[in-house]
Amino acid sequence: MNVEAVTAMPGREVPLSGWGRTPSGRAALLGPLTLPALRDLIADRPHHGLVARGAGRSYGDAALNTGGLVLSPAQEPWVLLDVRAGRVRVSASVAFTDLLARTVTHGWLPPVLPGTAHLTVGGAVAADVHGKNQHRDGSIAAWLDQVDLVDGTGTLRRLTPAGTPEAFRATVGGMGLTGVIVSATLRLLPVRSARLRVTTRRAADLDGLMDALAGAPTRYAVAWIDGTAHGRSLGRGVVDLADHCPEPDPRHEPGGPRYRPGPAAPAPALPFCPVTPRTAAAFNGLWYHRAPRLRQSTAWLGSYFHRLDAVSGWNRALGPAGIWQYQFVVPDAERELVVCVLEALHRHRASPFLGTLKRFGPADGHPLSFPLAGWSLAVDLPAARAGLGELLDALDRLVATSGGRIYLAKDARMDRARFTEMYGPLDAWREARARLDPHGVFRSDLGLRLGLCD
Numbered sequence: 001m002n003v004e005a006v007t008a009m010p011g012r013e014v015p016l017s018g019w020g021r022t023p024s025g026r027a028a029l030l031g032p033l034t035l036p037a038l039r040d041l042i043a044d045r046p047h048h049g050l051v052a053r054g055a056g057r058s059y060g061d062a063a064l065n066t067g068g069l070v071l072s073p074a075q076e077p078w079v080l081l082d083v084r085a086g087r088v089r090v091s092a093s094v095a096f097t098d099l100l101a102r103t104v105t106h107g108w109l110p111p112v113l114p115g116t117a118h119l120t121v122g123g124a125v126a127a128d129v130h131g132k133n134q135h136r137d138g139s140i141a142a143w144l145d146q147v148d149l150v151d152g153t154g155t156l157r158r159l160t161p162a163g164t165p166e167a168f169r170a171t172v173g174g175m176g177l178t179g180v181i182v183s184a185t186l187r188l189l190p191v192r193s194a195r196l197r198v199t200t201r202r203a204a205d206l207d208g209l210m211d212a213l214a215g216a217p218t219r220y221a222v223a224w225i226d227g228t229a230h231g232r233s234l235g236r237g238v239v240d241l242a243d244h245c246p247e248p249d250p251r252h253e254p255g256g257p258r259y260r261p262g263p264a265a266p267a268p269a270l271p272f273c274p275v276t277p278r279t280a281a282a283f284n285g286l287w288y289h290r291a292p293r294l295r296q297s298t299a300w301l302g303s304y305f306h307r308l309d310a311v312s313g314w315n316r317a318l319g320p321a322g323i324w325q326y327q328f329v330v331p332d333a334e335r336e337l338v339v340c341v342l343e344a345l346h347r348h349r350a351s352p353f354l355g356t357l358k359r360f361g362p363a364d365g366h367p368l369s370f371p372l373a374g375w376s377l378a379v380d381l382p383a384a385r386a387g388l389g390e391l392l393d394a395l396d397r398l399v400a401t402s403g404g405r406i407y408l409a410k411d412a413r414m415d416r417a418r419f420t421e422m423y424g425p426l427d428a429w430r431e432a433r434a435r436l437d438p439h440g441v442f443r444s445d446l447g448l449r450l451g452l453c454d
């Protein structure tokens with residue numbers, strides 16, 4: 001099947017952007033395709049290349065291919081759950097909300113849950129996503145038994161960590177640039193309840209916040225950080241530590257565990273950005289002061305893992321100029337860089353309105369994966385703020401010289417030189433990609449910007 005035939009069917013040129021709504025571009029969108037149609041499309045080498053797209057929850061240009069093809073959803077969704085073995089084989093197009101709904105009733109949980117449930121399995125594998133348990137359980141790569149990929153010649157390949165280590169490591173974290181992931185086989189975590197025991201603790205400064213995270217005895221640990229606080233309050237925040245309840249709660253879960261995501265209120269699409277240094281500080285200050293000094297509670301899976309999903313489309317409420325999320329990680333010995341970044345954001349009145357701090361465990365050795373042992377700070381910033389680009393360029397340089405890196409799934413603006421400093425020349429990844437995609441079919445705006453494809 002040639003590209004014209006495919007694009008003449010469902011492919012229509014549409015404007016696309018990531019969750020941050022900047023940058024945006026136009027591409028021909030098509031999908032879902034049957035496996036033979038997908039293989040034919042790729043084998044025909046579409047002129048301006050192709051990239052798969054999941055739910056578009058990456059912030060920047062990872063799932064954009066301006067002027068070319070974007071495949072979304074790649075295929076029809078399907079889930080094959082092996083209840084006895086605690087393993088699921090799942091189409092890349094399945095959203096985590098649907099996966100949770102299928103597995104939790106049987107006492108199994110996807111082992112890595114990012115901060116939104118509205119992402120797909122394909123997007124999770126391609127970005128090698130991490131959750132609030134990365135310090136203990138690693139990122140999703142550690143739980144994958146197999147990834148099925150249609151490579152750049154149209155061949156369906158079965159990738160496994162032991163059987164095809166180079167191709168597996170290049171693809172998991174490879175941001176869609178080695179092929180179209182059609183399915184993944186994931187080991188699941190046994191749970192007896194859909195509720196968690198949560199300890200919430202307020203910390204008055206960054207040292208307190210980091211101590212609480214570093215000493216966390218629980219499977220899950222995350223801190224919300226007030227990115228607007230300064231002086232002696234710099235880095236203050238609220239830590240949430242959690243473990244699964246060992247038994248179903250007879251009052252709330254008489255029929256056993258069930259995934260209940262809770263209602264989501266729609267956010268209004270605003271024609272201006274309501275975030276200013278003053279409103280960001282007021283919002284964060286209120287959040288901090290309303291948090292308990294210390295509280296033990298129980299929470300549903302959805303409200304602990306996916307708090308932001310309670311407001312649907314919240315990115316639209318931040319104005320047409322969009323948002324940038326700045327997420328970096330630095331090794332333990334460079335934790336001062338977190339102070340340095342918070343001070344710089346304050347000095348430049350950058351208005352960070354949402355921030356999280358996590359402590360990471362070791363890297364998994366995948367060339368493009370983000371986590372490494374140390375500290376990860378993520379802050380959401382209004383992209384239209386004057387001088388923000390220059391400030392973040394300067395922070396990129398500090399992160400790079402500290403041996404840290406920026407998360408590609410959040411990035412929309414880093415330059416090629418800084419990226420190379422952070423991730424290295426990537427010889428192994430480039431060799432694996434050349435074998436998987438010898439004609440350079442897979443292409444994204446992020447890949448072009450960072451020199452990962454041409």
Ligand SMILES: Cc1cc2nc3c(=O)[nH]c(=O)nc-3n(C[C@H](O)[C@H](O)[C@H](O)COP(=O)(O)OP(=O)(O)OC[C@H]3O[C@@H](n4cnc5c(N)ncnc54)[C@H](O)[C@@H]3O)c2cc1C
Pocket residue numbers: 019051052053054055056057058059062063074092093113114115116118119120121122123124126127128129130131132174175176177179180181182308409410444
């Ligand atoms: C509110 C919010 C909270 C978040 N929290 C976290 C977090 O805690 N941890 C974390 O790790 N991330 C987090 N993220 C980022 C998100 O998990 C990743 O960006 C993820 O990749 C999004 O998946 P998606 O299905 O939306 O993929 P998209 O954004 O559509 O695509 C992301 C990448 O995956 C590739 N891709 C998608 N499908 C396929 C496929 N079938 N085959 C090959 N490549 C494919 C795309 O080409 C692209 O490079 C968060 C994002 C938001 C908006």
